Amino acid sequence: MDDERKMSITGAMAMNGGNGHYSYALNSSYQKGVIVAAMDMIKEALPATVDLNHLSSSSPNPIIRIADFGCSTGLTSIQAIETIIRCLLDLIKPVEQPQSRTLEFQAILNDLPTNDFNTLFADLPPERRRYYVAAAPGSFHGRLLPSASLHLAYSSCALHWLSRVPQEILDKSSRAWNGERIHYASSPAEVVGAYSAQFGRDMEAFLSARAEEMVGEGLIFMVVPGEPDLVHDSRTTMGSELELLGSCLVDMAKAGAVSKAKVESFNVPIYFPSRKELQQVIGRNRFFDIRKIQTSSHPKMHVALSTPESLSLLYRAVSEGLLLHHFGDELIIDDLFHRFSLKAAKSPFFLKPESHETITFFVVLKRKKSEENMQ
Amino acid sequence: MDDERKMSITGAMAMNGGNGHYSYALNSSYQKGVIVAAMDMIKEALPATVDLNHLSSSSPNPIIRIADFGCSTGLTSIQAIETIIRCLLDLIKPVEQPQSRTLEFQAILNDLPTNDFNTLFADLPPERRRYYVAAAPGSFHGRLLPSASLHLAYSSCALHWLSRVPQEILDKSSRAWNGERIHYASSPAEVVGAYSAQFGRDMEAFLSARAEEMVGEGLIFMVVPGEPDLVHDSRTTMGSELELLGSCLVDMAKAGAVSKAKVESFNVPIYFPSRKELQQVIGRNRFFDIRKIQTSSHPKMHVALSTPESLSLLYRAVSEGLLLHHFGDELIIDDLFHRFSLKAAKSPFFLKPESHETITFFVVLKRKKSEENMQ
Numbered sequence: 001m002d003d004e005r006k007m008s009i010t011g012a013m014a015m016n017g018g019n020g021h022y023s024y025a026l027n028s029s030y031q032k033g034v035i036v037a038a039m040d041m042i043k044e045a046l047p048a049t050v051d052l053n054h055l056s057s058s059s060p061n062p063i064i065r066i067a068d069f070g071c072s073t074g075l076t077s078i079q080a081i082e083t084i085i086r087c088l089l090d091l092i093k094p095v096e097q098p099q100s101r102t103l104e105f106q107a108i109l110n111d112l113p114t115n116d117f118n119t120l121f122a123d124l125p126p127e128r129r130r131y132y133v134a135a136a137p138g139s140f141h142g143r144l145l146p147s148a149s150l151h152l153a154y155s156s157c158a159l160h161w162l163s164r165v166p167q168e169i170l171d172k173s174s175r176a177w178n179g180e181r182i183h184y185a186s187s188p189a190e191v192v193g194a195y196s197a198q199f200g201r202d203m204e205a206f207l208s209a210r211a212e213e214m215v216g217e218g219l220i221f222m223v224v225p226g227e228p229d230l231v232h233d234s235r236t237t238m239g240s241e242l243e244l245l246g247s248c249l250v251d252m253a254k255a256g257a258v259s260k261a262k263v264e265s266f267n268v269p270i271y272f273p274s275r276k277e278l279q280q281v282i283g284r285n286r287f288f289d290i291r292k293i294q295t296s297s298h299p300k301m302h303v304a305l306s307t308p309e310s311l312s313l314l315y316r317a318v319s320e321g322l323l324l325h326h327f328g329d330e331l332i333i334d335d336l337f338h339r340f341s342l343k344a345a346k347s348p349f350f351l352k353p354e355s356h357e358t359i360t361f362f363v364v365l366k367r368k369k370s371e372e373n374m375q
Numbered sequence: 376m377d378d379e380r381k382m383s384i385t386g387a388m389a390m391n392g393g394n395g396h397y398s399y400a401l402n403s404s405y406q407k408g409v410i411v412a413a414m415d416m417i418k419e420a421l422p423a424t425v426d427l428n429h430l431s432s433s434s435p436n437p438i439i440r441i442a443d444f445g446c447s448t449g450l451t452s453i454q455a456i457e458t459i460i461r462c463l464l465d466l467i468k469p470v471e472q473p474q475s476r477t478l479e480f481q482a483i484l485n486d487l488p489t490n491d492f493n494t495l496f497a498d499l500p501p502e503r504r505r506y507y508v509a510a511a512p513g514s515f516h517g518r519l520l521p522s523a524s525l526h527l528a529y530s531s532c533a534l535h536w537l538s539r540v541p542q543e544i545l546d547k548s549s550r551a552w553n554g555e556r557i558h559y560a561s562s563p564a565e566v567v568g569a570y571s572a573q574f575g576r577d578m579e580a581f582l583s584a585r586a587e588e589m590v591g592e593g594l595i596f597m598v599v600p601g602e603p604d605l606v607h608d609s610r611t612t613m614g615s616e617l618e619l620l621g622s623c624l625v626d627m628a629k630a631g632a633v634s635k636a637k638v639e640s641f642n643v644p645i646y647f648p649s650r651k652e653l654q655q656v657i658g659r660n661r662f663f664d665i666r667k668i669q670t671s672s673h674p675k676m677h678v679a680l681s682t683p684e685s686l687s688l689l690y691r692a693v694s695e696g697l698l699l700h701h702f703g704d705e706l707i708i709d710d711l712f713h714r715f716s717l718k719a720a721k722s723p724f725f726l727k728p729e730s731h732e733t734i735t736f737f738v739v740l741k742r743k744k745s746e747e748n749m750q
Binding site for chain 1: 488507522
């Protein structure tokens with residue numbers, strides 16, 4: 001029961017709130033770069049995939065609802081939605097009839113209820129032209145919005161978060177037991193398999209919920225951090241840094257600063273799929289057609305994060321909630337990330353930055369018309 | 376310019392957040408009592424005023440959206456919406472056809488962006504049957520939602536908050552200059568008039584925004600704290616306590632604890648209309664018919680707030696944001712509310728509790744069909 005509670009850690013997964021030194025808002029320059037690239041891809045993909053007349057006629061009032069799933073804090077989320085709205089308005093002009101009514105937009109910002117919505121709301125642009133803002137707190141692995149009420153969905157750097165740590169990797173009697181590792185980067189195949197299966201279930205849950213919420217021909221744009229299909233030994237990956245963080249926890253356990261059992265039961269519920277795997281997982285769903293999967297390589301993470309401290313701040317902003325939830329007061333978080341900075345400085349990330357390449361997949365999905373999935 | 380900024384204090388009007396000693400959530404038992412009474416009135420009024428078939432057919436999907444304007448924190452808001460949903464579901468049963476689709480509900484929680492939405496979301500019931508939750512941050516004196524997307528609106532103990540302090544009462548050259556008083560209870564008629572005019576403008580702005588957001592025949596239920604048409608000298612009112620708070624600030628200015636000029640420029644933007652005035656103000660709008668105005672008298676405020684400290688905590692929970700916004704660090708808030716407790720203990724509120732009677736107006740408005748207000 002206690003284990004069960006620990007595995008349902010969605011409440012602890014929100015990024016660090018506020019606008020301070022350790023906040024996600026201040027320490028997400030890497031993610032912002034990824035999103036800027038994604039915006040260009042959306043601008044390119046939108047005209048070819050959207051049937052605006054169809055979308056806006058699906059409601060008696062011309063309202064187009066656009067949601068960001070996993071919005072976190074900062075301006076990034078609303079700026080992405082504003083980009084989509086501007087892009088749609090450009091598309092309307094040629095088709096707009098004189099008698100057509102004025103389109104309205106609603107931006108729906110989703111994240112876990114523990115996300116710092118107060119900071120998100122405080123940072124919203126005071127002037128919001130032609131769109132209204134609503135927030136939908138809750139897990140995007142379940143239903144959040146009324147049926148057939150959503151026209152466009154967007155999710156950036158969020159879907160790699162799993163809804164839970166896969167149960168079997170915490171089970172000492174299982175072959176998938178992950179020991180004192182906190183991620184799967186150098187784990188046995190069974191551990192990787194357990195993570196992968198959880199990712200498959202979570203993506204299915206996400207798509208099933210969105211399928212009910214979206215109108216026919218509605219579009220999903222998603223940016224999913226991933227791994228190359230083959231990871232060469234000479235390459236470092238996002239997983240390498242999580243391994244580094246894990247080794248700091250092991251050091252702290254050896255020094256008696258945290259309990260070994262707590263380290264063994266801690267795992268980061270993040271999974272980076274390969275392109276092939278992502279395509280298979282999405283391909284299994286009955287509701288959406290894949291219109292595009294594009295791989296982007298970001299070889300310059302070490303430029304956005306040019307010092308060990310900035311890398312450490314990024315990992316702290318995304319994992320502090322999770323760590324404190326698991327370890328409680330026992331863990332001196334400053335100590336952990338100080339150790340992380342020291343190790344990172346000597347890691348391939350800084351010693352061989354050219355070998356550090358992160359991958360994201362930009363995916364465009366189109367909701368089938370509801371008749372097509374009724375059988 | 377500085378004065379202009381100070382008057383636009385909507386950002387500071389949110390109730391105290393969190394769940395702690397000074398929070399609104401813990402110090403709103405009086406308001407909760409008012410809302411419980413209002414729920415009974417909604418249950419009674421709803422069947423006679425709602426045309427559910429009409430409402431649910433106004434959308435291609437059977438979604439009914441219910442918004443609370445001025446939700447603050449705590450469970451009160453969502454419980455009120457749950458009551459309305461249960462009431463609607465009871466009404467549906469007799470009319471539901473076998474082929475009718477399943478109705479869905481969306482609860483929309485509105486308050487200022489500075490409201491503590493984090494606490495509100497954390498306290499939401501984890502199991503939410505048949506309804507989805509969204510938040511719409513912003514001032515309810517302006518547009519918040521897309522056109523014709525809202526079916527039922529509710530607002531309890533919120534519409535007496537003005538959007539700003541009336542400009543003229545801060546102008547030393549005006550006959551409406553309010554001096555060192557912080558409210559209008561014992562002010563010249565010009566001050567009362569300025570407050571009253573602001574209330575009229577604000578109510579008009581609220582109704583105009585809702586008129587655009589609501590579907591034809593949509594309903595508004597509002598609970599507005601007010602004053603009896605004639606206030607006898609022997610009666611104390613909500614305004615009396617604000618006067619008491621003002622006298623504490625004057626004492627502090629005399630003792631050099633705050634500046635006299637700051638006290639003179641501080642006014643609480645709250646107005647308690649009489650029934651006649653409320654009826655006139657609402658009657659001026661072109662969009663809604665008044666279906667009901669019912670006066671409720673709550674003679675037992677001193678029972679919910681049985682000690683000077685609990686009365687002090689209520690006034691602190693609702694005004695601390697406003698006070699700190701205006702006075703800044705200069706004001707020792709503990710000192711102010713300690714003085715308030717001492718004065719309250721010797722005030723008619725506790726010496727003659729039987730003469731303390733608060734009044735609320737329960738109002739039901741029905742949106743005219745849009746054709747009716749097109750000319």
